[in-house]
Amino acid sequence: CLSYMILIVGKKSGEGPLTLVIRPKNWNMAWLESDEEGEVTARIKGEDFEKIAPGTIQLVGPGGAISPQTTEFAGFAFMAKFKQSVAIGLIPNPPTQNSYVLSITGALTDGTPLPTTMTFSVNVKAKM
Numbered sequence: 001c002l003s004y005m006i007l008i009v010g011k012k013s014g015e016g017p018l019t020l021v022i023r024p025k026n027w028n029m030a031w032l033e034s035d036e037e038g039e040v041t042a043r044i045k046g047e048d049f050e051k052i053a054p055g056t057i058q059l060v061g062p063g064g065a066i067s068p069q070t071t072e073f074a075g076f077a078f079m080a081k082f083k084q085s086v087a088i089g090l091i092p093n094p095p096t097q098n099s100y101v102l103s104i105t106g107a108l109t110d111g112t113p114l115p116t117t118m119t120f121s122v123n124v125k126a127k128m
Contacts, residue, residue, distance in 0.1 A: 061090025
């Protein structure tokens, strides 16, 4: 009888505070006129990510808020996908600065709101 021991090193999935990453990090105002089906993805990881209530999620910027096209629990993260041409509308046109802070709002299934620290900075280029 053979036996093996596997040692996993590193942080366990689903540990730590909820964190947000938005991709792509670089946005372009030309997306407003784009026919392409590009996506902006918001990925949330951390403790209780699996308790996020998908129907409550919104991406918020200086120009308003939008709901995702799709959401899913993928691996050890919650993913919300937004259409690029809609997401860029959250940025004032023309951009008055190079970088904007966006946030994700929503709640967990027990009604607890997501932390107010769910923010991420994106770089914005004017139309070329």
